[in-house]
Amino acid sequence: MTNNFLLSHRKEEPEKGVLYVVGTPIGNLEDISPRAINILANVSLVACEDTRQTKKIMNKFSISNNLISFNKENSSNKTPKLIAELKAGKSIAIVSDAGMPGICDPGENIVNEVKLEGISVICIPGACAAITALVSSGLPSSKFIFEGFLPKKNIDREKILFEISKNEKTTIVYESPHRLKKLLNELFEFCGGEREIVVARELTKKFEEHVGKNLNDVILYFKDKEVMGEITLIIRGRKSKQNNELDKIDLKKELNELIKAGLSLSAASKYLAKKNGIKKSIIYNLS
Incomplete structure (x- = not known):
């Protein structure tokens, strides 16, 4: 009875003057929700990290709408224009190339700016590589730290690597395929070869792969392989030291x-x- 009451009183979506943060598939296009499809089909416009990627989803589900580019390079110029459109009563969806907008992409900034203007933001939940890799890793998942892509500048990078070596919580890191081996060797230097780790590759796709036991094994596995696809690393936290144990x-x-x-x-x-x-x-x- 309560559920029926809630459903009958839910506002029809999309609402005017609302920014919708829409989660999209990270690989398998079947992972999109009916609610996300409805939003993408019926908002005034869709702001995409890459319109070419979003068109694949639109075509798959026979959706037609106005797509505009919204990425790291143009977000500072496009954000004021999108805010003006929202204030004029238009509804806007923002999507990244894959997964949840705002996680390692410009979605984070526009949500902040929109909220400062008193405009409503509604999230349409969807897939996220970090969480997908974490819950399938077998490593502790109740408490974790998300680092995203590590900085490229050595001094900043080493600071984060040192923090990872000290963390007692599981750490999630994104990495590009051509930089994976470098990162694994850096983690070996800071955390030691016995640190447990799982490398998740091509999540939800045909060649999905989960590699890991510890850094020694993972480094050996990828040593002579050409690494391809999107990479998520799940690194177990450091175990609490026993009394007088030498670190x-x-x-x-x-x-x-x-x-x-x-x-x-x-x-x-x-x-x-x-x-x-x-x-x-x-x-x-x-x-």
């Missing part, structure tokens, strides 16, 4: 930083041994 990863990183700063291996080892109350030979052998 060799941290010590090795600190040792390397001291040597880069100009100390000799012997002097750096002596300093860290005194600082941590352990034998100098243990530190020295980490090099």
